[in-house]
Amino acid sequence: MSFxxxxxxxxxxxxxxxxxTKHGVVKTPIFLPIATKAAIKNLTSEELKDLGAEIIxxxxxxxxxxxxxxxxxxxxxxHQFMNWSGxxxxxxxxxxxxxxxKIRKVKENGVExxxxxxxxxxxxxxxxxxxxxLDLGSDIIMSFDECVGxxxxxxxxxxxxxxxxxxxxxxxxxxEKKIGKRKDRPLxxxxxxxxxxxxxxxxxLKEITALNFDGYAIGGLAVxxxxxxxxxxxNYLVPLLPENKPRYLMGIGxxxxxxxxxxxxxxxxxxxxxxxxxxxxxLYKFKFKNLEILNQNIKFYEExxxxxxxxxxxxxxxxxxxxxxxxxxxxxxxxxxxxxxxEILGLRLATIHNLKFYLDLIKIIxxxxxxx
Amino acid sequence: MSFxxxxxxxxxxxxxxxxxTKHGVVKTPIFLPIATKAAIKNLTSEELKDLGAEIIxxxxxxxxxxxxxxxxxxxxxxHQFMNWSGxxxxxxxxxxxxxxxKIRKVKENGVExxxxxxxxxxxxxxxxxxxxxLDLGSDIIMSFDECVGxxxxxxxxxxxxxxxxxxxxxxxxxxEKKIGKRKDRPLxxxxxxxxxxxxxxxxxLKEITALNFDGYAIGGLAVxxxxxxxxxxxNYLVPLLPENKPRYLMGIGxxxxxxxxxxxxxxxxxxxxxxxxxxxxxLYKFKFKNLEILNQNIKFYEExxxxxxxxxxxxxxxxxxxxxxxxxxxxxxxxxxxxxxxEILGLRLATIHNLKFYLDLIKIIxxxxxxx
Numbered sequence: 001m002s003f004x005x006x007x008x009x010x011x012x013x014x015x016x017x018x019x020x021t022k023h024g025v026v027k028t029p030i031f032l033p034i035a036t037k038a039a040i041k042n043l044t045s046e047e048l049k050d051l052g053a054e055i056i057x058x059x060x061x062x063x064x065x066x067x068x069x070x071x072x073x074x075x076x077x078x079h080q081f082m083n084w085s086g087x088x089x090x091x092x093x094x095x096x097x098x099x100x101x102k103i104r105k106v107k108e109n110g111v112e113x114x115x116x117x118x119x120x121x122x123x124x125x126x127x128x129x130x131x132x133x134l135d136l137g138s139d140i141i142m143s144f145d146e147c148v149g150x151x152x153x154x155x156x157x158x159x160x161x162x163x164x165x166x167x168x169x170x171x172x173x174x175x176e177k178k179i180g181k182r183k184d185r186p187l188x189x190x191x192x193x194x195x196x197x198x199x200x201x202x203x204x205l206k207e208i209t210a211l212n213f214d215g216y217a218i219g220g221l222a223v224x225x226x227x228x229x230x231x232x233x234x235n236y237l238v239p240l241l242p243e244n245k246p247r248y249l250m251g252i253g254x255x256x257x258x259x260x261x262x263x264x265x266x267x268x269x270x271x272x273x274x275x276x277x278x279x280x281x282x283l284y285k286f287k288f289k290n291l292e293i294l295n296q297n298i299k300f301y302e303e304x305x306x307x308x309x310x311x312x313x314x315x316x317x318x319x320x321x322x323x324x325x326x327x328x329x330x331x332x333x334x335x336x337x338x339x340x341x342x343e344i345l346g347l348r349l350a351t352i353h354n355l356k357f358y359l360d361l362i363k364i365i366x367x368x369x370x371x372x
Numbered sequence: 373m374s375f376x377x378x379x380x381x382x383x384x385x386x387x388x389x390x391x392x393t394k395h396g397v398v399k400t401p402i403f404l405p406i407a408t409k410a411a412i413k414n415l416t417s418e419e420l421k422d423l424g425a426e427i428i429x430x431x432x433x434x435x436x437x438x439x440x441x442x443x444x445x446x447x448x449x450x451h452q453f454m455n456w457s458g459x460x461x462x463x464x465x466x467x468x469x470x471x472x473x474k475i476r477k478v479k480e481n482g483v484e485x486x487x488x489x490x491x492x493x494x495x496x497x498x499x500x501x502x503x504x505x506l507d508l509g510s511d512i513i514m515s516f517d518e519c520v521g522x523x524x525x526x527x528x529x530x531x532x533x534x535x536x537x538x539x540x541x542x543x544x545x546x547x548e549k550k551i552g553k554r555k556d557r558p559l560x561x562x563x564x565x566x567x568x569x570x571x572x573x574x575x576x577l578k579e580i581t582a583l584n585f586d587g588y589a590i591g592g593l594a595v596x597x598x599x600x601x602x603x604x605x606x607n608y609l610v611p612l613l614p615e616n617k618p619r620y621l622m623g624i625g626x627x628x629x630x631x632x633x634x635x636x637x638x639x640x641x642x643x644x645x646x647x648x649x650x651x652x653x654x655l656y657k658f659k660f661k662n663l664e665i666l667n668q669n670i671k672f673y674e675e676x677x678x679x680x681x682x683x684x685x686x687x688x689x690x691x692x693x694x695x696x697x698x699x700x701x702x703x704x705x706x707x708x709x710x711x712x713x714x715e716i717l718g719l720r721l722a723t724i725h726n727l728k729f730y731l732d733l734i735k736i737i738x739x740x741x742x743x744x
Contacts (some may be wrong), residue, residue, distance in 0.1 A: 038706070039715045046701065067684060067709045076706055077686045210414050276571060314448045327419065330456050333447055334410070337439045343411045344716055 002086045002187055002214055003028075004146055005245045009372045012294075013238070017217075018367050019246050021055070021087040021139035023079065023183050025339035027265035029369075031258070031362045032057040033355055034183045034275065038065070041275055042348040043355075045084040051154060051324065051352065052359045055139075055342075057270045060123070060132050061093035068136040069071060075275045077137030089270075090138040092171075094145035094164075095251070098223060102237075106146060106232075108163070121155040126167035130188075131329060134178060138186055141175065142217065142315045143168045145191040152225035157195035164193045166206040172211050187214035189248060192237070195220060196229050201237055206232055218277035222251050231260065238265040255284070255361055257302055260296060262365055274358045277352035278350035281306040284357040285319045293361070301357070304332075306350065311336040374559055374586055375400075375618045381744045384666075385637035388741050392505055392619050393459040393511035394556050395451065400639035403630070403734045404429040405727055406462060406647065406742070409438070410454045413647055414720040415727075417456040423696065423724065425732045428714070429642045431480055432504045433465035433496070433604035437489055449509030458530040461642075462510040464501045464543075466517035466536075466563060466625070470595060478518060480535070484710040498539035501692075502560075508549060510558055513547065514589065515540045515580075522596035529567035533722040536565045537579040561620060564609070567592060568601050570731075571598065573609055574578060577731075578646050587618040587640075594623050610637040627673055627733055628657070631633045631666060636663045645732045650722035653678040656729040657691045665733070673729070676704075679721065683708045696728035697721075 033048060036059045040048055048056065058078060063069060072081050076087055093170060096113070098102060103114040110125035129144035135198040144167045146160040157236040168190050179365050192211035193311050194201030209216060221230045236251070242245050243271050247287065248268035258269055274284070283304040293300050303310075317327035318335070325350040326335070340344030374477070379388040385718040388398040405412050408431045420428065430450060434519055435441060444453050468485070469476060475486040479682060482497035501516035516539045518532040528722055540562050547560050562585035566573035581588060588610060593602045606621070613619050618638035621633050630641055646656070665672050676683075676690065689699035690707070698721040710718030 037709075037715055039713075039717045042716055042720075043715065044721075053571065062713075066713055067705070071685055071705065074685055075703070078686070081703075081706055081709075083706075188517045267605070280622055297466075313443055313446055315452070325416075329416065331447070331453075332456075333439070337409075337453075338411060340411045341411075341434075341438055342407055344414055344719070345411045345416065347716070348414075349416075350719075358589060 001244070003244065005244070007038040009263075009369045011274050011372045012263035012292075014262045014369045014372070015265065015267065016023050016268060016366055017246065019267075022186060023085065023087040026054040026087060027077060028086075028149075028184065029262050029362055029365055030055060030268050030270065031358050032270040033119060033271055035082065036271055037062045038078060040351070040355075041279065042344075042351045045082055045351065046111065047325070047354075048084070049086070052363070053086070053355070056084060057089050057091060058093050058136070058138075059093070060129055060136070060142075061096040061113075063136060064093070064124075064132050065115055069132045073135040073137070079137060086344050087139040088137075089140035090136055090142060092133070092142040092144040092191075093248075094147050094219065097145075098147040098149050098220070101149065106163070110167075111145075111146070115200060121353070126171035130171045130175050130178070134175075134186070136251045141186050141188045142173050143188065143213070145193055147193065147218055147220045147223070148195050150196065152195050153357070154197055155199070156202055157193075157197055161194050161200050161204045164191065164204060168208055168211055172213065187365060189215040189217050189269045190214050191217045191219040191250070193220045198233075201233060202240070202360060205237060205240055213245070216241050217248040218248050219250045222253060223250065226259070231264075233266045234261060234266070242266070247338055254351070256277060256360070258361070259365060262268050262369075273353035275351050278354040279347050281346070281350060283318050283350055286321070286357070289321065289360070291364070291371060292366050294368045294372060306332070306336050308336075308337050318353050322353065322356060322360075324353050373616065374573060375552040375616065377616070379431035379742060380438065381635075381741045382400055383744045384635035386634045386666075386737075386741045386744070387639065389618065389639060390739055391639075392445070394558060395457065395459040395511050398426040399738060401634050401734055401737055402427060402640050404640065404642040405729050406644055407454065407644055409434045410450060410639060412723070412727075414716070414723045417454055417619070418582045419498070419697070419724065420456070420727075421458070423728050424735070425458070425727070426457060427461060428650045429461050429463060430508070431463050431508075432501055432514075433466070433485075433507070436465070436496075436504050437487055443538065445507040445509070451509060459511040462508055462514060463622075464514040464516040464563075465496050466591065467712060468520050469517075470519040470592070471523050473521065477534070482516075482539075483518070498543035502543045502547050502550070506547075506558070506671060510586070513558050513560045515543050515560065515562045515585070517565055517591055519592045519595070522568065524567050525570070526567075526569055529569055529572055531567075533566050533572050533576045536576060540583055542575065542582055544585065561585050561587040561589050563589045563591040563622070565592045568597055568605065570605075571607060572607065575614070577609060577612055579589060581614060585617070587620060588613050589620040589622050591622045593621065594625060599629070603636075606633060606636045606638070616636070627730070630733070633740075635666070646724050646726035650726040651719050653718070653722060655690050655722055656726055658729070658732075661693065661736060663736070665736050666740045666744060678704065678708050678711050680708075690725055694728060694732075695723065696725050698705065698725040
């Protein structure tokens with residue numbers, strides 16, 4: 001078994017586990033910083049390691065387009081390419097079916113995209129998505145799915161669920177054939193779709209879990225639907241997921257959303273929020289940093305707008321209790337100056353801090369579950 | 373004396389020296405990376421230190437505009453502000469008289485600029501330029517000068533020389549009055565102007581050196597004139613500079629230009645080339661790295677265009693003999709990928725390498741002078 005639950009909370013459905021991959025073991029709950037194009041925006045892999053990141057996410061679609069998975073394979077795989085020795089989860093390209101809706105056509109056997117780079121058409125199939133991820137040397141391969149946005153009519157969502165199951169089966173079969181009895185086996189996760197329709201979500205869950213993946217992701221959330229809708233779905237869906245497999249909520253979320261989802265039983269998260277917010281000069285700061293954080297009723301952090309004039313002469317770090325590189329070396333005043341002067345160093349220093357906030361957050365949550 | 377010559381070459385006018393500043397001693401010849409707005413583009417001060425930078429350059433004009441020298445003073449000075457503990461030389465704003473010609477008016481007592489930030493007019497005077505640099509806590513203060521471009525008619529150049537002398541005197545007097553017998557005395561350098569006119573250059577040299585500065589800069593070169601013209605000027609000007617004071621050639625230059633200027637007797641350099649070229653994906657690589665470098669007839673480096681398709685699968689670093697962070701951790705293929713994908717991490721990794729090239733170059737030259 002690649003996943004083992006070490007502790008379950010008595011107060012909620014939260015759990016602590018370990019997930020074994022071919023590049024090492026990670027603890028869950030876990031947050032995955034996003035290196036879409038084989039780079040966390042502004043950061044080196046060494047910086048990411050220093051921050052305490054254990055596993056990162058990269059993207060099949062984008063690396064297929066550039067530099068091409070064959071080049072990465074030839075060089076020795078994605079880990080070599082980007083000098084990251086920890087585990088890598090690769091998204092399958094299914095999210096791009098949603099996010100690049102304007103330049104793609106969904107067909108029965110896959111999705112036709114028009115390349116953003118040279119305008120060429122190419123066809124991504126469930127097999128192709130797995131082959132690319134195998135070539136990249138991914139540790140956790142995601143099944144190719146059709147992610148629909150919000151709102152999407154039921155009929156259309158139903159078709160997407162059907163295709164997602166069909167593609168999951170094709171991809172899983174191809175994966176098993178290719179992997180055979182390889183010792184150095186990557187993990188493969190299935191993705192549950194179904195939009196906001198309970199019967200479709202349940203159908204998708206039933207069909208996908210029947211395929212016996214190493215873990216299960218819930219996709220197609222945080223695509224525009226009201227947040228309440230998301231929690232409603234998680235509340236009925238997560239308890240039906242196999243207990244002994246890791247559960248991955250794709251693309252979520254804000255700090256309080258992560259906490260809420262962990263209490264519903266989610267183990268894995270990725271999200272652009274910390275890095276994207278950082279690039280806009282919005283910084284996270286803990287108001288307190290203890291186990292009370294699991295208590296939903298307390299706002300445990302604040303958001304700082306670094307461009308605010310009040311930081312002009314503030315020679316304190318963002319958070320004097322934070323031991324990230326930024327807080328150890330630079331002041332709010334300096335960060336503000338960098339942002340006001342459009343010095344891109346500011347983006348980096350902010351990104352470092354926000355990622356540290358998220359990685360610290362997940363560690364505190366783990367500690368809190370341990371005693372809850 | 374703040375400057376001491378340790379060795380003179382027998383084969384050329386090159387010399388090795390040490391320059392004492394209130395933030396430590398630097399060896400000359402020396403190259404100053406440029407942190408115009410209190411940041412080397414893309415790099416932290418710690419990275420700069422790791423690269424072996426000994427002294428950096430920042431800018432009076434830009435820091436006056438943003439964040440304002442009073443804020444930096446209140447915070448504890450520029451060193452504190454940007455977390456750099458080594459010496460800092462600050463340019464006076466005189467170069468902006470040239471580079472921002474469209475938004476300034478030169479008057480008898482100073483220069484009126486229109487702020488790029490808010491369109492407000494402000495007046496930079498020789499006293500003001502010194503006061504700002506004192507507030508910043510600069511280690512080497514530059515006199516406020518009027519830098520003219522190429523071509524500039526003789527009459528106009530003559531006026532600029534006159535004003536440069538007048539301003540140098542006002543600034544120097546103000547500096548001495550402010551500094552008094554302070555132990556922690558910054559150095560102050562005069563700047564020689566005169567365009568391409570020999571008589572004006574000689575006049576400027578005579579008048580500026582009469583003011584007994586701690587060092588002398590040659591300004592107004594590399595502003596569009598033919599390179600030959602620059603060497604001609606250096607050849608007659610440098611031998612007339614006081615032997616026992618450091619000589620600073622402002623804004624120069626390409627690797628071979630630095631070598632040539634050192635052989636004419638220049639001690640200090642700053643230039644945007646390594647950082648700017650890096651941002652355009654042009655990387656420097658030594659063809660050989662030994663003392664033969666002083667021999668002008670050998671092309672000792674090559675320029676790499678990282679976007680070239682031939683680096684697509686090149687899993688070697690830029691230079692396997694380079695021990696910069698970039699070369700130790702990343703390949704040409706990865707760097708190319710970052711540039712092709714517009715990942716700004718690429719700019720940083722390239723900047724690190726190019727600065728290391730320049731800093732290594734200057735060290736090799738020092739070694740070469742030691743035995744020449």
